[in-house]
Amino acid sequence: MKTTTIKEQLNHYFMFAVLFFSFFFSATIATAQNTPAVKNVVLVHGAFADGSGWRGLYDILSKKGYHVTIVQNPLSSLEDDVRATNLALDKQDGPTILVGHSWGGTVITEAGNHPKVVALVYVAALQPDNGENSVQWLQTAPPAPENGVLAPDDKGVVYYDQAKFHAGFAGDLPKDQSDFMFASQGAFYAKGFGTPITQAAWRTKPAYGIVATEDKSISPDIERAMYKRSKTKITEIKGSHVVFISQPKAVAEVIITASKEVAKK
Template sequence: MKLATAITVTAFTLLSSALGQDEKPMNAKPTIVLVHGLWADGSSWNKVITPLVEDGFEVISVQNPTTTLEDDVAAANAAIERAKGDVILVGHSWGGFVITESGAHPKVKGLVYVAAFAPDKGETVPTLSANAAPTKLTDFLKEANGLLTVSKEGVAKVFAGDLPKSEQEVIYVVQQPASPKVFAGVGQHAAWKTKPSWYVVASQDKTINPQLEEWMAKRAKSKITVLEASHVAMLSKPKEVLEVILDAVKSTSK
């Protein structure tokens, strides 16, 4: 009797454990991995991070070295490996190039582009940008010790024109200098060809031409949301960007 009871208890325990393991992935929220662009850092997502965390999401904001495409992809991949369960990858500006590469990871279930590059295989930032009229960004870049930064005037005029001056000052102060080598990075994995994607077009963008953003979004067959925003839409229109991220979560959790 004791042996039979022990076997029954053990079997019940194992079954309960197995059922719990099956139920947890079904109920678990994906981790949101945020990838910033050039001349920014992980704090550029602060207005999105707080409501996501308050809603119970695990969030990782990647700190890109912005030295080469390969280095930035490695940083994003490390964040994906840290994440528990499924991942929604969100990329801003240059970060879109990065998530297009890292999005090939099997844990990634969806891609969200925010005024971002969405390259195809074999494309670079210059070749991709040639599909629309150039912006004035390069007029405001400064070089020192082989690295590029955006001037304070550039932050105000082409980067974050719809933010108050105090927030523009923060963007200028925390920006991560970028190596020109990033522009030589060549797309290898067009993850939007195999993963569902969402795209926020910033209609007032003066860093990436909004027409180029819309063209990339349509080519990727992304679900498009157009916001009347500058290049940093996640700072000037955080609620709207958050809604797009949550839509990606909902759609990929079905």
């Protein structure tokens, strides 16, 4: 039987060690390359909705290595929604992209001052300035015929008209899906629309804005005007007011772009 010398044993050990560490470091580098530099994303829904609508976007971003948190706004006031968003931001472990849809844009404009927020993404969203409120901007263009926002009830709560919900809010979704969304809409207190912003975060932090070109709830012209005024980086996507549901991949790309660009700064 052939016996190996100590030198041969050492050579075998050395070769094994080289192969092992080469594999280990290659795997580590690959993992690092697939981990986003800014990996935290907080999603803030708007009026007449709840957090369940973010599911498609959540799935896409999570599979790409992002840590996604979804805020459930109480919709009782701007202050309450900002508080709920800040609670979610407090739990993040580092730099965070803050995303708001519709009324959620007003919320992130105030909540975006949180120190962990490094960029804002507005999805068919309102974007007031200091001292401005949401209703001021909503009145700058005539509402689409499909728009179904009702007057406040005797409790000061605003709902979306069931007869117009599909065409006015989610026209590019299947009817049964929009029916579920109508049934799960939150009770939005109208006073939120009239509450002014005290400190607009987009004045000090990078902002990205998505114009939903088929939007019947917030006129695309209003979205363009707000984003242009604030020098927000604009992306136009063909979709209804809930473009983040109908076009989740396109919306995800804007968020991913934001995370990469702020990481370079």
